[in-house]
Amino acid sequence: MDTIKTDYLKDKFNELQSSSADDVLSNIREEGFKNFNKVGLPAPHNEEWRLTGISNLFKKEYHLSELENTITIADIDTARLPGYENANELIFINGKFIPELSTIRSSENDCIVLPLEEAIKTEYKNLIDEHLNKSYRFIKDGIHALNTSFMHGGVFIYINKNKVLQHPFYLYHFADARNNHLLSQPRSLVYIDENAKGQLTEYYTTIGAMDSFTNEVMEIVVNTNAIAEYYKIQNDVANASQVTTTHIRQIGKSYTHAVTVSLNGGMIRNNMNVIMEKEGNEAHLYGLYLLKRKTHVDNHTLVDNTKPNCFSNEFYKGILDDNASGVFNGKIFVRQDAQKTNAYQSNKNILLSDDATINTKPQLEIFADDVKCSHGCTIGQLDEEALFYLRTRGISKELAQSMLLEAFAEDIVMQIKHEPLRKYVEELIVERLSIN
Amino acid sequence: MLSIKNIHASVEGKQILNGINLEVKAGEVHAIMGPNGSGKSTLASILAGREDYEVTEGSVFFEGNDMLELSPEDRAREGLFLAFQYPVEIPGVSTTNFIKTALNEKRKYNGQEPLDAVSFLKMMKQKMQLVEIDKSLLTRSINEGFSGGEKKRNEIFQMAMLEPKLAILDETDSGLDIDALRIVANGVNKLRNENRAIIVITHYQRLLDYLQPDFVHVLVNGRIVRSGTKELALELEEKGYDFLKDELSLAEAL
Incomplete structure (x- = not known):
């Protein structure tokens, strides 16, 4: 039997540390690797990872490609999302931000986009120092530490005060798995300053037949009166696995709106964290997972209310077919100071096959006494009565089924506020459901 | 058009219909009455599939086809329509889109081109007037948040749009106030013609006052125990079902 292989990572780590001189990032990496060695990869007995066995993915050695750049413009063109003509397009290859292939349409007056290594040498040094890797305080596991250990080639995005960006950010993550199993570890820090608005979309593409594993961390800091809109679309090949961590800190009274859509892939874990650090914060988190074959998607959400009068709403829906499996774990903290918190959570699932599984778990920890929190989850099959009703009007069983499933999914899809993207996802879903 | 011969049926092992015979010809309106649990809705369900x-x-x-061999959708495409006793609410599916899909599925089955947007809207407008249904209902999800009367009116509207050869109205009058009943009944009357047959399942005389059926059948214990003209319904209204049950038990005793 194959055993878990992580020894080779030490050489890769030493290689990286000796090749880069920068103190700030180097220290963070050092700390990260120390933690990684201490806790190791999340094991099944770790409650947070009980249903998502990520360590099995490390029974093979991954290539941590540094400088080879084999992805061409033609490859990129095949992955571009509708509306790209108007977007700030950021290209990541094997986890590294590639400025030469990226297109920033917003003016420098509106926003700054720099490789982390460069950004740390500019006037933003203190800001980066202050905010980078704050996610570590919440995520102590080895997979997050592994990303931090190899924090290199990441990106820093700063949206200036009072700027409502007209150009959304599209982040394309390419993994070149043509010759080797590939480990990509993208890292980004996004800072949306006072009264500003930024929209980010992340999209993942694996090229090649070998396995790719993306271990991503994005930190988003949202200042007073700012709006963060975030979309994640996972529609990659079956040999592409991912752990993505989106760690949003609302450091001023601000607004977050996030939608995660998972359609295809191998083993996927999405950590979506929102930390309410100031009074009056508001966050809306949505998720849709449409799974078939052996795809596994685990959505772990965390809303941490540390201050009074915050509002959060979570709504995740899933349709699972074949042997697909899903996890929804929704954690809500209401700290002692967080009086008048309103926190809602709902997870609804349809299982289309006997072999599909879903585990759903609300986890509310409330230390304040004047709060409104609710959670609910459903797991079921398609509504037989509705199906019969449609059929008695002459609609075939297959079409009736897809109409009902589309309607089920639409609740979440309609939350994608960026129209070209919403239409794109709608089409993907129609296409998917009409095959069934 | 419809020929039911000696139908026996059960649900979850429980025998409900015990040999029903019924012949329905084009243009006819048949009423099926009977006490609770007599098998009226079971008959409608079996016909719809x-x-x-x-x-x-x-x-x-x-129409000469063995209907029990057909799927529910094929029965509908062949020209059968069931107005539900409890129309289903389907969130997220717009009524207009649903009716358009249904209509075009039926047209496809019959070798016709799908209706273009303009013709469809024209047809909608015309039929909306016919059954007095408000446009705002049709932009909403199917039956979602509709009142009882609105749901029943929506059923009749769908019937108007799908133009069935045979329509079965399963207790379409239940839960309607007097005004809603009149509107629904008027809608049905406007849809009567010499090519279309209608089977009305009901408990009460009041819908039949509007519809004036050609035949009335009384269903008791899964069998038609008496058939007659509309006067039979009046007699039932007056005497209740008990007199029939008494006659029946007498007959069985003999």
Whole structure:
């Protein structure tokens, strides 16, 4: 039997540390690797990872490609999302931000986009120092530490005060798995300053037949009166696995709106964290997972209310077919100071096959006494009565089924506020459901 | 048009229909009455093709086709329509889109081109007037948040749009106030013609006052125990079902 292989990572780590001189990032990496060695990869007995066995993915050695750049413009063109003509397009290859292939349409007056290594040498040094890797305080596991250990080639995005960006950010993550199993570890820090608005979309593409594993961390800091809109679309090949961590800190009274859509892939874990650090914060988190074959998607959400009068709403829906499996774990903290918190959570699932599984778990920890929190989850099959009703009007069983499933999914899809993207996802879903 | 011969049926092992015979010709309106639990809605469900019901004996022919062999959608495409006693709410599916899909599925089955947007809207407008249904209802999800009357009116509207050869109205009058009943009944009357047959399942005389059926059948314990003209319904209204039950038990005793 194959055993878990992580020894080779030490050489890769030493290689990286000796090749880069920068103190700030180097220290963070050092700390990260120390933690990684201490806790190791999340094991099944770790409650947070009980249903998502990520360590099995490390029974093979991954290539941590540094400088080879084999992805061409033609490859990129095949992955571009509708509306790209108007977007700030950021290209990541094997986890590294590639400025030469990226297109920033917003003016420098509106926003700054720099490789982390460069950004740390500019006037933003203190800001980066202050905010980078704050996610570590919440995520102590080895997979997050592994990303931090190899924090290199990441990106820093700063949206200036009072700027409502007209150009959304599209982040394309390419993994070149043509010759080797590939480990990509993208890292980004996004800072949306006072009264500003930024929209980010992340999209993942694996090229090649070998396995790719993306271990991503994005930190988003949202200042007073700012709006963060975030979309994640996972529609990659079956040999592409991912752990993505989106760690949003609302450091001023601000607004977050996030939608995660998972359609295809191998083993996927999405950590979506929102930390309410100031009074009056508001966050809306949505998720849709449409799974078939052996795809596994685990959505772990965390809303941490540390201050009074915050509002959060979570709504995740899933349709699972074949042997697909899903996890929804929704954690809500209401700290002692967080009086008048309103926190809602709902997870609804349809299982289309006997072999599909879903585990759903609300986890509310409330230390304040004047709060409104609710959670609910459903797991079921398609509504037989509705199906019969449609059929008695002459609609075939297959079409009736897809109409009902589309309607089920639409609740979440309609939350994608960026129209070209919403239409794109709608089409993907129609296409998917009409095959069934 | 419809020929039901000696139908026996059960649901979850419980025998409900015990040999029903019924012949319906184009242009006719038949009323089926009967006490609770007599099998009226079971008969409607079997005709529409609900899968929970098992036909253990007998046959149903519709326009010469063995109807029991057809899927619910094919029965609809052949020209059958069931107005539900409890129309289903389907969030997220717009009524207009649903009716358009249904209509075009039926047209496709019959070798016709799909209706273009303009013709469809024209047809909608015309039929909306016919059954007095408000446009705002049709932009909403199917029956979602509709009142009882609105749901029933929506059923009749769908019937108007799909133009069936045979319509079965399963207790369409239940839960309606007097005004809603009149509107629904007027809608049905406008849809009567010499090519279309209608079977009305009801408990009460009041819908029949509007519809004036050609035949009235009384169903008791899964069998038609008496058939007659509309006067039979009046007699039932006056005497209740008990007199029939008494006659029946007397007959069985003999």
